[in-house]
Every structure is written in C-alpha cells, then in structure tokens.
Amino acid sequence: GENVEQHPSTLSVQEGDSAVIKCTYSDSASNYFPWYKQELGKRPQLIIDIRSNVGEKKDQRIAVTLNKTAKHFSLHITETQPEDSAVYFCAATDTGNQFYFGTGTSLTVIP
Amino acid sequence: GAGVSQSPSNKVTEKGKDVELRCDPISGHTALYWYRQRLGQGLEFLIYFQGNSAPDKSGLPSDRFSAERTGESVSTLTIQRTQQEDSAVYLCASSSWTSTDTQYFGPGTRLTVL
Numbered sequence: 001g002e003n004v005e006q007h008p009s010t011l012s013v014q015e016g017d018s019a020v021i022k023c024t025y026s027d028s029a030s031n032y033f034p035w036y037k038q039e040l041g042k043r044p045q046l047i048i049d050i051r052s053n054v055g056e057k058k059d060q061r062i063a064v065t066l067n068k069t070a071k072h073f074s075l076h077i078t079e080t081q082p083e084d085s086a087v088y089f090c091a092a093t094d095t096g097n098q099f100y101f102g103t104g105t106s107l108t109v110i111p
Numbered sequence: 112g113a114g115v116s117q118s119p120s121n122k123v124t125e126k127g128k129d130v131e132l133r134c135d136p137i138s139g140h141t142a143l144y145w146y147r148q149r150l151g152q153g154l155e156f157l158i159y160f161q162g163n164s165a166p167d168k169s170g171l172p173s174d175r176f177s178a179e180r181t182g183e184s185v186s187t188l189t190i191q192r193t194q195q196e197d198s199a200v201y202l203c204a205s206s207s208w209t210s211t212d213t214q215y216f217g218p219g220t221r222l223t224v225l
Binding site: 042046051089091098099101102 | 153
C-alpha cells in the first residue's frame, strides 16, 4: 500500500517568513494530493490540493508543488501570519477510496 | 447547506463497555470515511463507504470495531468491549460522487476510555 512521510514534524518561523513542508509518497499510482490544516481542537480543513497532471498550484499565500518523478510534494506558505499556526497534514490517494495521511507538521508562527 | 456532523462530541466510557458513534454526512455525498486520530498523531484510516458498494474495512484495527451505513446517509461506528487504547478522536468525512477526492470533515467525537 501507499506510504506517506512528512517532514518536518515541527516548524517555527518568524512572522512574515516563508514555511515549507514536504511529503514523499511511495505509490506511483497516487494521483491526488490534498493538504489539510487542523487548528487545535478543530476538524481538519482542506486548504489546497493538487492532481498529478499539474506541477504547481497557487492560492494567494499558499502554493503546492508536485514532483511525480521523485514522488514528493510540498506546501509553501509565504508571508506567514500568526493565524497560520496549526498542524498541517498532507495526504495521497489513487482512487479516492483510501487516503493515506502524513503524520503532520506543527507550524508555529512567532509574532 | 449543513456540513458533516458527528455525535456525541465527547464520550467517556468505562473499559469493557460498548460505544456507538454517529456521523451525518453532507446531504448527497455518496462517499463516507471514518478515521481515528490519537493525541498528537496523524489520521488513521478505518473504513470507507461508497454508495451501495461493499465497504472497504481494511483499516479497522480489530474485530471489536464495526461500522454501518444506511444507504447514502447516516453512519455509525461501533466499538465493542472498549479498551484504553481506543481513546482518541474519531473523525468522519464525506465527499460527493462528482468529486470523490475532496473530503469534508466533521468535528469529531472525542472518546475517552477509563
């Protein structure tokens, strides 16, 4: 089955700096890669996703890149703000039947 | 419309008792997922329902865990003879047939087994 690894597990950045979180996957059949943000005590919320037919997607301060050859994808947050502090999860799936999640990255943005 | 809802929001039970957790997906969503999230951990897949197809139960950790879904509506996750290691937040998510890849999560049920 698929195996998703996520790094780093914790990340602290100064407000205004960029944050990058990386995930690797093992199953070349995976074709959909969502990213979720989970604030303390809240449900995971989809923030951005990418499909295997594109290499990059951007939504305001958030972007995701995908390298199918290397089987890794990354979340980029620019101009970080304190409200970006949360746990971020990456995931991968090939059919939508079963999603494989990374172990999460706890991001802290220091004001 | 309303999002995914789950009940109860919190459940405290004694070891050995059975518990039943409920998930109401977004109306019209044919796909429904259950996940377990232990404190400070990632999401662990438990079971997946899609329409009237046989569910994918490959993530259920033991035969004490079972889940049912009535058509394309409510789902219940049942844990029999609960153990302390079952303590976790149980999250439900649903997605539509036209976009099976985008999941919307419920708020979760926090289960504590004493």
